[in-house]
Amino acid sequence: MRDEVKFLAYCIEIYKDAKKINGKQAFTLFEKYGVLDYVIDCYGALHTTGAQYTVNDIDGFIASRGG
Numbered sequence: 001m002r003d004e005v006k007f008l009a010y011c012i013e014i015y016k017d018a019k020k021i022n023g024k025q026a027f028t029l030f031e032k033y034g035v036l037d038y039v040i041d042c043y044g045a046l047h048t049t050g051a052q053y054t055v056n057d058i059d060g061f062i063a064s065r066g067g
Contacts, residue, residue: 004043011039011046011054018055030058033065 016026030036038061039046046054 003047004040007043007047008036008039011035011058014051015055015058018051029062029067033062033067035061 012023012026012030015030016023019026021029030039035058039058046057049057
């Protein structure tokens with residue numbers, strides 16, 4: 001689980017940078033739309049992709065949840 005948590009922190013960092021928001025705002029979005037669980041559950045696939053793909057995937061996931 002340690003790798004998954006590190007990857008989740010990485011996802012928050014790259015997402016906040018891509019969206020030009022702060023870490024708290026990114027975490028709040030992740031929490032509100034279930035991205036925290038999504039990233040952990042999909043770690044196996046997501047950690048092999050690039051940063052831009054990961055950001056786009058998270059955007060798609062948030063959009064599918066009404067965000």
